Amino acid sequence: MRNRKKWLLRGCIVIALVTICGWRQKLDKDFLELTTCPACYGKEFCRDILDDELTRGKKITLASYSRWKIMRLLNVKNVYYAERNKVPLVLKKLGHDSELQEFNTNLCEADKQVAGCDITEAIQSLLLKSKNNVAQVVSRFPLLFEMSEGVKCNHRRVLYHLFDNFLKIDNEPNQHHHFLTLLAVNMEPLILNAYRNGWFPALIGMCGRAIVEEYVGPTLTQFGEASWLSRADYARQLLEMAQDFTNGEFRLYLTDVSLDNFAVDPHGKVKIIDAENIVMVDPTTDGLDRSEHINEGFGCWDCLSFSYEDLCGHIFADHNYFAVCKGMLSSQSFSRDLPKGLLHSPPDWVMEQHPTFFSLVEDCARPSSHSTTLPRRSDAAAALHTQLLQILQKSGKA
Numbered sequence: 001m002r003n004r005k006k007w008l009l010r011g012c013i014v015i016a017l018v019t020i021c022g023w024r025q026k027l028d029k030d031f032l033e034l035t036t037c038p039a040c041y042g043k044e045f046c047r048d049i050l051d052d053e054l055t056r057g058k059k060i061t062l063a064s065y066s067r068w069k070i071m072r073l074l075n076v077k078n079v080y081y082a083e084r085n086k087v088p089l090v091l092k093k094l095g096h097d098s099e100l101q102e103f104n105t106n107l108c109e110a111d112k113q114v115a116g117c118d119i120t121e122a123i124q125s126l127l128l129k130s131k132n133n134v135a136q137v138v139s140r141f142p143l144l145f146e147m148s149e150g151v152k153c154n155h156r157r158v159l160y161h162l163f164d165n166f167l168k169i170d171n172e173p174n175q176h177h178h179f180l181t182l183l184a185v186n187m188e189p190l191i192l193n194a195y196r197n198g199w200f201p202a203l204i205g206m207c208g209r210a211i212v213e214e215y216v217g218p219t220l221t222q223f224g225e226a227s228w229l230s231r232a233d234y235a236r237q238l239l240e241m242a243q244d245f246t247n248g249e250f251r252l253y254l255t256d257v258s259l260d261n262f263a264v265d266p267h268g269k270v271k272i273i274d275a276e277n278i279v280m281v282d283p284t285t286d287g288l289d290r291s292e293h294i295n296e297g298f299g300c301w302d303c304l305s306f307s308y309e310d311l312c313g314h315i316f317a318d319h320n321y322f323a324v325c326k327g328m329l330s331s332q333s334f335s336r337d338l339p340k341g342l343l344h345s346p347p348d349w350v351m352e353q354h355p356t357f358f359s360l361v362e363d364c365a366r367p368s369s370h371s372t373t374l375p376r377r378s379d380a381a382a383a384l385h386t387q388l389l390q391i392l393q394k395s396g397k398a
């Protein structure tokens with residue numbers, strides 16, 4: 001009886017909320033927060049996204065449960081599923097409401113105005129004070145970009161790399177404003193745009209405080225029970241990603257490594273779907289240490305410990321191998337959904353024919369001990385990758 005009353009009450013609350021909020025969430029000016037522009041992500045894509053009666057049908061619409069207005073209250077992450085011509089997409093506001101609000105407050109503060117000021121004027125004023133130069137804004141108002149891992153190292157060439165690529169997709173008069181807003185709030189679209197190399201989803205466009213990107217597929221968390229060989233193939237790709245990012249023109253170091261930040265597309269390709277936390281290093285910067293930085297990994301047992309100073313100060317670092325092996329592959333991985341790691345429960349023949357396989361996984365994942373008997377972490381990762389290739393070839397998966 002009590003239970004029935006509870007359900008009745010919950011039902012009434014849902015009906016009341018739906019009545020107050022309405023059913024369908026429209027991609028309108030309010031939802032896209034167009035009034036924040038030019039302190040927004042862009043406007044070029046608005047014609048493809050803004051909901052109006054005339055062009056409905058050709059445009060991007062919210063899909064699945066993201067269509068319900070009530071989801072706005074529950075969707076703290078502000079990540080929505082969308083589609084265009086039945087092609088699945090993802091719409092992101094790039095931050096929780098409170099984070100976006102915090103950026104507004106920081107803008108006012110940087111411009112020495114009180115919270116709640118006109119942010120469209122504040123961002124204009126910061127650029128005017130800095131002669132319309134984005135690098136000057138970044139160096140004069142560091143608090144605004146405190147959360148941005150892309151510019152943590154303060155390597156000028158990184159900033160221009162992101163900016164020059166951004167100018168290729170934003171021809172609006174306020175392109176500087178848009179770039180700075182993205183850099184401060186969440187640089188994911190800047191990365192997706194600068195790295196169209198297959199490791200990231202395609203960036204489709206920006207409108208107001210929303211961006212649209214390719215929907216990749218289910219996250220790695222959902223592949224915990226997939227066949228071991230499929231998981232081995234994802235592990236192979238993760239190690240290749242780690243290697244590419246470690247040796248690129250700009251080093252990209254992953255700092256938020258968990259299985260729900262990686263997804264698998266319909267062709268079995270692994271991509272990073274959360275590109276907010278990536279430290280970028282320009283290895284041509286004067287004065288960097290030329291020795292390989294070995295991430296000691298001490299400091300926390302169930303998370304990824306690292307130092308910005310070390311990553312930024314070295315030409316090479318084994319950080320990505322550590323992050324991938326410790327965060328996702330090892331039996332001690334810190335994924336709550338897959339506590340035994342992506343490579344759990346191998347078939348017997350793998351254990352018999354590759355007796356060193358699992359010790360390599362652990363060597364790659366364990367904190368460095370300066371031991372002379374253990375292989376360097378990057379060597380362990382390379383040997384692991386070779387064995388994965390052999391296993392996959394033997395079973396016709398490569």
Ligand SMILES: Nc1ncnc2c1ncn2[C@@H]1O[C@H](COP(=O)(O)OP(=O)(O)O)[C@@H](O)[C@H]1O
Nearest residue numbers: 077079090201214215216217219260263273274
């Ligand atoms: N491009 C994408 N393709 C498929 N799923 C995605 C994509 N982007 C985000 N998601 C889903 O939304 C979740 C949250 O997105 P994410 O960008 O990681 O937000 P947050 O930074 O809040 O963690 C992801 O774990 C994933 O389930």
Ligand SMILES: [Mg+2]
Nearest residue numbers: 260261273274
């Ligand atoms: Mg995430």
